[in-house]
Amino acid sequence: MTMPPRTRSFVQVDVFSTSPYQGNPVAVVLDGTDLTDEEMQRVARWTNLSETTFVVAPTVAEADYRLRILTPDGELPFAGHPTLGSAYAWLDGGGVPRQADRIVQECGAGLVTVRRGADGMLSFAAPPLVRDGALDDAYLERIVAAFGIGRDRVLAHQWVDNGPGWAVLRLATAEEVLALEPDLALIPDAMVGAIGAYPDGSPYDFEMRTFAPRCGVPEDPACGSMNAGVGQWLTGTGAAPSAYRVSQGARVGRAAAIEVSADADGTVWVSGATTVCIRGTIVV
Known part of the structure; x- marks a missing residue:
């Protein structure tokens, strides 16, 4: 019936x-x-x-x-x-x-x-990270190959996994992040992002791009979970101030604005x- x-x-x-x-x-x-x-x-x-x-x-x-x-x-x-x-x-x-x-x-x-x-x-x-720490050499090499960049362009790298499996590379500038032309066929199971800083006085502090081929999403227009994990990493290490702004989505025709802030107790908020x-x- x-x-x-x-x-x-x-x-x-x-x-x-x-x-x-x-x-x-x-x-x-x-x-x-x-x-x-x-x-x-x-x-x-x-x-x-x-x-x-x-x-x-x-x-x-x-x-x-x-x-x-x-x-x-x-x-x-x-x-x-x-x-x-x-x-x-x-x-x-x-x-x-x-x-x-x-x-x-x-x-x-x-x-x-x-x-x-x-x-x-x-x-x-x-939420708490389920995995953090630097990426292993083999995985890092796969990502930089997929991104089409040399390893010397990577300022830092980290697992920022709060469930989906995120890893991130930090590049020197937002311009470098925006210029990436990743070949995701080389990392079909990856959940990975790249972040780079804007010059002082810019409307945003960082540009973020996130790629999720494992979930069938070539590029995410705006990713809260990635920004949460990256926020814990950057504010926890002093690589970013306790409050900063992220731009995301320009390469896929969007204009996302993400606010990240850390309380005195270390709690990171994404808004x-x-x-x-x-x-x-x-x-x-």
């Missing part, structure tokens, strides 16, 4: 840009209750965005909701722009957090705090603008 179709509230949120359609979109199904893993994956493949999320009931008392985060190819324990976009969608859809000034999201990486600033902008607390661009229902 064919089951009748089910409809759920559905939004698409643009994250990390004050100008709609210039950041990174995330599709949010606001009630994923009783949807199977197969149904969620089918929707995620169909939206064909880097991530589609499903809000479901939390399993712990501290959380306001639990978030399932799916790429077209599988599920992630954590992702940054889906966290901000889903939190905004949940609030926009009438969600009321237990604490007035913050939301607690449960996901595969554990509990993630999202706070609201005085300007209404949302920030998430960077950016969020806008609902599509609102309606989805049939599952």
Whole structure:
């Protein structure tokens, strides 16, 4: 017997840009209750965005909701722009957090705090890294070969993995980062980024680019999880000030702006603008 179709509230949120359609979109199904893993994956493949999320009931008392985060190819324990976009969608859809000034999201990486600033902008607390430290020589050589640069161009390199598997190379300048023409066929399983500094007095402090061939995403327009891990690394080592701005997405026709700041206790926060661009229902 064919089951009748089910409809759920559905939004698409643009994250990390004050100008709609210039950041990174995330599709949010606001009630994923009783949807199977197969149904969620089918929707995620169909939206064909880097991530589609499903809000479901939390399993712990501290959380306001639990978030399932799916790429077209599988599920992630954590992702940054889906966290901000889903939190905004949940609030926009009438969600009321237990604490007035913050939301607690449960996901595969554990509990993630999202706070609201005085300007209404949302920030998430960077989750703990599951892997850090310098890259091994063999992996570094594969990345620089794929990036088409010499190893001498790399100022520093680090695992900044908070779930997706991120590694990052630090180059000398934003111009060098923007000039990269990576051959991702050489690193098909990689989750890797590059960051470089802008000159003093520029509107942004750094340019970031992130590449996720493992998830089927050649280049991410704006990556919250990468910026979270990199923020922990740079502020923790003194390579960046306690608050800085990142530009991302120029090479894929976007204009993302990401704010990174570190509290006195070392907690790193990643924030950016969020806008609902599509609102309606989805049939599952």
